[in-house]
Amino acid sequence: MTDTQQQSPQARATARIIAPVRHGLTQAGALAVLAGLIWPAQAACIAWVISGWAAGDTALGRTALGAGLFALGGLLRAALDARAGALLFEAADRTIARERAALIEREIRAPGPESSAAVAALAVQKLPMLQPWITRYHVAMTRTRVLPLVFLVLAFSQSWAVGLVLLVAGPLIPLFMALVGMAAEQASRRQLDEIGGMNDMLMDRLSALLDLRLLGAADRAAQDFRDRAEALRDRTMAVLRIAFLSSTVLELFAALGVAMVAVFVGFSLLGEIGFGTWGGQMTLAQGLFLLLIAPEYFQPLRDLAAAWHDRAAGISVVAELDALDAADRVALIGTGAATAPLDGPLSVDLHGAAALPGRAVPLPSLQLRAGEALALTGPSGVGKTTTLAAVAGLVPLAEGRVMVCGQPLDADTADAWRARLAWLPQVPHFPDVTLADFLDPRGTGADPWAALDLVQARHIVDRLPDGLETRLGESGGGVSGGEARRLMLARAVASGGDLILADEPTADLDSETAAQIVAALTGLRDQGRTLLVATHDPALAKALDREIAL
Template identity: 50%
Template structure:
């Protein structure tokens, strides 16, 4: 049993693949912001000179301002490009992890259904993009630019510096308080998205049954209620974001207004303090007026991106819950392999399943027909999974084809098997692809063995028909017979069937039983796990697992 890594609580660790590009984007973004004080100095020099009669070179000021503007735009462009590239790399890596985990999973996920996992891999991971591309560069600018501007403000006027120093810290303090509520609201929204996706997948898979039972209005009512809950949670997240932005704008507007009032009255001669013992010059006053909005601009940007961080943290927590979920990893590479040579025999010796169930020793000879019986939870399905090489025992050994089953030969052993699970499950491709799984063989013979050929011919596109994951459009018995056809396709040497006749009517159960026995008559070893006494009685031998624990 393979255990997933411990939960990732540090978002920087989670986003490690794009870290270098993200850092470069942050540096370029900071350099782009530092250029503005130089541009402001040129503007103040030009306008101040005109006001004092010094007649500065307008051409020099214009070319200097324009050149710095182009440099600032170029740095901003490359910063945005690097940040976007870093976001794409991070999201692609995490999405690949989820796909690889699900492709190699040997048991159902406890994290959630297919809808929850699909939502995490698609729309939820996309919420990490704004964090990388917007929040991270903005955070870097907030750490540098306000300090640079604060030093320049104090250099020219201690009064302006004090105004900025007092009003500036109030903004991050308030944002930290708002952020706690924002993260909780984002987490509730993330959970609701997963629940709604699971609900939708389940209802779509049962769409035909819903229509036949006339339950459409009831299903729509439930879906409308859940959609309304998600809408309210989304509005709550947006409300928190708008609240933080509004308060920030209020503080910024007050701070800029106080700077403007001080500069204006100082230039009019009404205020004689705040400029280090000398009157405030027009150049210094204009320079301070141009710097004040830029002092608050990184904080404005941080407020706009603050909900991006909270959403990303909520996604990080959810991904951590998914990644730390213990799961049995499929032994081997899951690839097509040459069949393992030797007899189609299997034996379990002292095996304890990954879930902790201790199994008795089981030995099944080549060509034998065996039924595993016992109460629910006695380990019948677990024994089949060990025989199929879908899991390896916690301790003990599985002997197949007269040799120990390991991760190295699991693919070769599974190439000889036919597997009929208890719950029918289909891939997203055509019916032919679901039956053959990329292997050659006589599809028609497999359909005839499973007594499902006439049903397939009646489908709109026959073997080209696409089914849902649970076989939407087919009855439970028809879906079960299709899984039998898939299991017997390619003439497997060992056929494993888990509760093949469960929940079937007598006639369908008879057809499934005859199909299994027909494959055994061709020389295949047949092992079934069942509660069906009539089916068990037709086997060569019955192994009672009893109350195995």
């Protein structure tokens, strides 16, 4: 067992999240402590001015000097807090961006057993929960280590009785905070598990929505989703209940401590209490100073108590990241780097079974030569899309082989082979770039109109308000489903790929639009392109040269 594995979850989380940005957090903590140390000077200014008023000194100079020093302290505190906040949020943004980039890149290159919904929930919903931990907890802990001790020394310097009250009341807050924190961490972990489970269920139901409607199970699916949403609500409320309960308890101790100081100071100034100071009667200036610093003595402890829940949530997120790191993975073939296309006449020979994380999917044996158009048909789940992915080198094989251009498809040939491919996904996706850039995936600067004409899509671009400078929404806002498919097909043509892999290109389209897509695909075949198409559409399968039923 390695030293890292022997560490506690808290130590591993700190090493992973806090250690890389500790320098910035230390700077922010120091600035926050300096800002907190200004308050006693401001409190002394207020006590000095008010005690002068009580003594009959109403000169404007004393008041103006006190007010000026107080305002100067306030501006300095604001500047220090602003700089500390900038350092903290910069560290949080950098940490979240680093973890998200590592997570996404690893899942792309070496998928694990977690579903895409669970990974998306972790990247989008859970990783941002690290921000409060980074921006609040470390600074709160730093302030708690310094400021209460300073305020306690200042309180003892004026009144041993007030110092004793603070000394007794203060430690009760971190004691109860630690007790409540253990329950908060468990509740946060259960909440995160429910978020991931709900995302898994949502993606599963959406992918099977058509089947659910055909089977009359839509109401049951909706009820299942309501049940999971209610379970998530319950677990979220459990976290909030713990947070509110702990906050109530801690605020109670802080309020009692401040109230006891106020009562003691009040009766001392009235002359009812003659003890508690280091000699003589308590003055008004002393009493005001003690009343002003007493709440600030508890404030760092209260901030730490609030940030404790953020820490618990952050550690739960890191535990999930660690579990995902340790999961068994199957790396994709190749590096994904741009390279020259693979030499040789185009050919595909597939034999064997593609291995997916957790299960093996049998694939058909097939042979495909340049200029041919082959349809893969069969019910959902039999491996049509997996076959396309295996031919593209995106799914490693458990056994058997894939030969491309007369060579084995392996780490040495995968990137060069993919340079000869064009992919037409089942669901159109448009990145946030102009259509001109979208239709030039390899960045060659070639004229896209030839590809648009080949798939009969020129009129689609012509009617867009900005033509080739248009930016469509992620799912193709502004164009119909069939038009989006034809734009995707134009992109595949413009990429120059010899082999076009098309996954359900006519799915969910009306008969007229589907016929247009079929005509565009057969036109590409007539132009010399090779097609491998996964489809449920009998008309499309019939229009191609051969069909393999899985």
